[in-house]
Amino acid sequence: MRHAARSMLAALLLAPALATGAWAGSDDVVVENAWSRASIGTSRPGAAYMEVRNAGEEAVTLTGLQSDLAMVSEIHRVTTDDRGVSSMAPAGAIVIAPGETVAIAPGVMHVMLMQLQRPMREGESFPLTLNFSDGGEVPVPVPVLGIAARGPEG
Numbered sequence: 001m002r003h004a005a006r007s008m009l010a011a012l013l014l015a016p017a018l019a020t021g022a023w024a025g026s027d028d029v030v031v032e033n034a035w036s037r038a039s040i041g042t043s044r045p046g047a048a049y050m051e052v053r054n055a056g057e058e059a060v061t062l063t064g065l066q067s068d069l070a071m072v073s074e075i076h077r078v079t080t081d082d083r084g085v086s087s088m089a090p091a092g093a094i095v096i097a098p099g100e101t102v103a104i105a106p107g108v109m110h111v112m113l114m115q116l117q118r119p120m121r122e123g124e125s126f127p128l129t130l131n132f133s134d135g136g137e138v139p140v141p142v143p144v145l146g147i148a149a150r151g152p153e154g
């Protein structure tokens with residue numbers, strides 16, 4: 001698996017890709033359209049979204065993530081029952097097949113940022129690191145959009 005060793009280097013080399021909304025953290029895993037919403041203070045958890053694409057030829061397993069913005073960061077899956085009541089639970093390990101994209105998108109999944117260490121302010125961005133089962137780490141800068149944003153275009 002090539003992405004572990006090269007992820008930090010790729011992150012540095014590809015920093016200008018931020019402007020286009022694309023972020024290639026490694027040869028194998030590409031994170032695109034990362035975004036989050038501004039928070040009201042730090043008393044409630046924040047949420048972030050992104051698309052994680054496996055551009056490699058072997059399956060990869062996303063096992064978790066972390067950020068210095070939050071004490072605990074988890075990927076949650078959202079389910080809606082027969083009565084239209086939605087609830088969320090940790091998504092667990094997510095296997096991404098070669099060529100497949102996992103959308104961490106509103107109504108489906110979110111990155112839940114619990115115990116925020118500082119407010120999420122519109123116009124700023126914060127670093128998030130995705131962890132994979134082979135030990136690889138993919139750093140992702142996440143832009144903070146407005147408090148009512150619904151997607152990466154705002």
Ligand SMILES: [Cu+2]
Nearest residue numbers: 076088110112
């Ligand atoms: Cu959640």
